[in-house]
Amino acid sequence: MSVVLENRLTMLSMDPLATTEEESARAASDYANLTAHLAADTAGTMAGQRVVVVGGGVIGLMTALYLTRAGAQVELFEAQSLGAAASGRNAGGIYAFGRAIDEVALARASMDLWEDLSTRGIDSHFQRPGHAMIALNDHERSLLDLAERHYALAGLPTRMLSPEEAVAMLPGVNPDNAGALMGTTDGQGYPFTAVTSIIAELRAADAIIHDHCPVQSVIERGGHARGVRSERGVTEADHVILCAGPWLAGFSESAGCNLAVRPRRSQLMVTERIAGLENFPFVSGNRVYARRTHAGNIMVGGGGPWEQDGYNVTSSYEALSFLGKHMSELFPGLAGAPIIRAFAGTVELTADHLPLFGPAPAMAGLWISAGYNGHGFGLCAAMGRLTVDLIRSGSDSVPLPAAVNAVVGEFGPDRFNVKQGNSHE
Amino acid sequence: MNDHMICRCEDVTATEVRAAIDAGACNAQEVKMRTRAGMGPCQGRVCRPAVEAMVGVTDEGVLRSNSAMTVHLPVRPVSLQDLVIEREQ
Numbered sequence: 001m002s003v004v005l006e007n008r009l010t011m012l013s014m015d016p017l018a019t020t021e022e023e024s025a026r027a028a029s030d031y032a033n034l035t036a037h038l039a040a041d042t043a044g045t046m047a048g049q050r051v052v053v054v055g056g057g058v059i060g061l062m063t064a065l066y067l068t069r070a071g072a073q074v075e076l077f078e079a080q081s082l083g084a085a086a087s088g089r090n091a092g093g094i095y096a097f098g099r100a101i102d103e104v105a106l107a108r109a110s111m112d113l114w115e116d117l118s119t120r121g122i123d124s125h126f127q128r129p130g131h132a133m134i135a136l137n138d139h140e141r142s143l144l145d146l147a148e149r150h151y152a153l154a155g156l157p158t159r160m161l162s163p164e165e166a167v168a169m170l171p172g173v174n175p176d177n178a179g180a181l182m183g184t185t186d187g188q189g190y191p192f193t194a195v196t197s198i199i200a201e202l203r204a205a206d207a208i209i210h211d212h213c214p215v216q217s218v219i220e221r222g223g224h225a226r227g228v229r230s231e232r233g234v235t236e237a238d239h240v241i242l243c244a245g246p247w248l249a250g251f252s253e254s255a256g257c258n259l260a261v262r263p264r265r266s267q268l269m270v271t272e273r274i275a276g277l278e279n280f281p282f283v284s285g286n287r288v289y290a291r292r293t294h295a296g297n298i299m300v301g302g303g304g305p306w307e308q309d310g311y312n313v314t315s316s317y318e319a320l321s322f323l324g325k326h327m328s329e330l331f332p333g334l335a336g337a338p339i340i341r342a343f344a345g346t347v348e349l350t351a352d353h354l355p356l357f358g359p360a361p362a363m364a365g366l367w368i369s370a371g372y373n374g375h376g377f378g379l380c381a382a383m384g385r386l387t388v389d390l391i392r393s394g395s396d397s398v399p400l401p402a403a404v405n406a407v408v409g410e411f412g413p414d415r416f417n418v419k420q421g422n423s424h425e
Numbered sequence: 426m427n428d429h430m431i432c433r434c435e436d437v438t439a440t441e442v443r444a445a446i447d448a449g450a451c452n453a454q455e456v457k458m459r460t461r462a463g464m465g466p467c468q469g470r471v472c473r474p475a476v477e478a479m480v481g482v483t484d485e486g487v488l489r490s491n492s493a494m495t496v497h498l499p500v501r502p503v504s505l506q507d508l509v510i511e512r513e514q
Contacts, residue, residue, distance in 0.1 A: 081455050088458055192458045200448065212451070272466055272502060295435075295461070300505070315498045317510060324508030338502035340466050343495070 097183020434465020
């Protein structure tokens with residue numbers, strides 16, 4: 001009887017056995033078309049439009065930033081602290097390598113936008129040290145060999161490291177590794193300074209930000225969203241966009257569709273600052289991932305379906321033990337590194353692991369951007385920028401550009417209503 | 426200058442904490458997210474009272490939410506491998 005080797009590459013969302021070469025090649029052309037589209041200057045294209053953004057996580061803030069840069073008058077509402085849920089408690093990954101093939105074009109475009117933002121005033125500590133996915137057995141290695149081919153067709157630069165090269169490039173890695181595939185252009189950033197910097201630019205541009213101020217309802221007149229109601233009273237607007245992550249479900253009635261976004265805990269822990277790891281890339285494998293922050297700490301995470309649903313953000317011994325065990329196996333050289341802090345955040349999940357991005361069916365002028373399944377920090381730049389196209393497609397009766405529709409066309413927020421209708425079968 | 430070190434682990438001064446509060450941080454957790462105060466090896470055991478006192482002297486903001494800086498495990502730094510709990514199968 002042969003031994004079944006496990007696949008513990010939990011950051012490999014792409015199934016290299018089910019992905020076709022046509023799909024991979026389409027990711028390359030989608031990226032080229034999207035990049036050409038994003039080169040156009042949006043300045044002034046939304047001049048005179050008043051937009052309310054509901055939600056002050058990184059999705060809402062980035063959406064507000066691009067709308068403001070396009071000339072819109074933006075007013076943002078956050079029920080609690082700005083950038084403090086998943087937005088401030090994530091590992092800071094901004095990458096395309098490892099993503100499902102139909103997310104690669106969008107993820108690459110978002111990395112490019114993050115890089116552009118970092119040269120235009122947003123202090124994100126953005127850098128591209130790459131992402132090394134490490135195999136610990138021959139089965140995982142064979143999956144990485146197949147993945148290498150698909151990502152090459154998708155135009156995403158990768159490099160296969162032999163076990164010896166992995167040891168040389170990844171200090172402390174298990175010397176018995178079976179090689180590593182590295183996405184050489186993958187990026188990362190620091191959520192706290194990114195969020196702080198976006199807030200500062202918004203305020204400088206006269207956008208209005210209300211934190212600790214929940215939105216109570218969306219105001220509708222004549223089939224069109226006209227603003228929101230909060231404890232500050234009525235705020236009139238031409239458009240309202242809901243970027244409330246897992247709190248989106250409370251707006252299902254206003255939106256006229258089932259905004260099913262489920263909260264799940266995700267836990268991380270952080271080592272002391274460790275000297276000598278300046279070129280450490282993002283690493284993953286053996287059910288965990290790790291990133292070196294700009295300050296020099298190593299963050300270790302690795303949630304999954306075993307985590308509990310809900311908004312509980314206390315740390316559990318089970319998770320810390322899980323992370324300690326798997327990270328020590330992957331990087332025996334770091335097994336003695338002191339952990340100074342453990343924390344948890346809330347990831348937002350949808351049933352099909354695709355975001356909700358598009359118009360709400362109940363009324364014109366109501367839009368949705370949420371449900372990013374743990375990829376929100378990386379994708380927020382692209383989604384914020386594409387919201388300008390989305391809202392213009394409603395107000396100017398300009399159809400959504402083909403290059404945009406190619407990457408967000410399956411994200412319609414009303415898609416779960418169809419499934420509901422079939423549930424009696 | 427007459428500046429005080431608030432967070433010795435992360436080298437955060439009173440001026441930086443004040444700037445974070447002036448920029449809109451209305452509780453100690455929000456100060457931490459803006460300045461890194463409380464994020465070093467001692468995890469706020471030294472700076473927490475000072476940060477909370479500084480936030481407390483501002484006007485309306487602090488009344489709007491809890492001013493506590495989040496307390497995280499572990500109580501003292503513990504090595505990665507020592508976190509592992511071996512369970513009987």
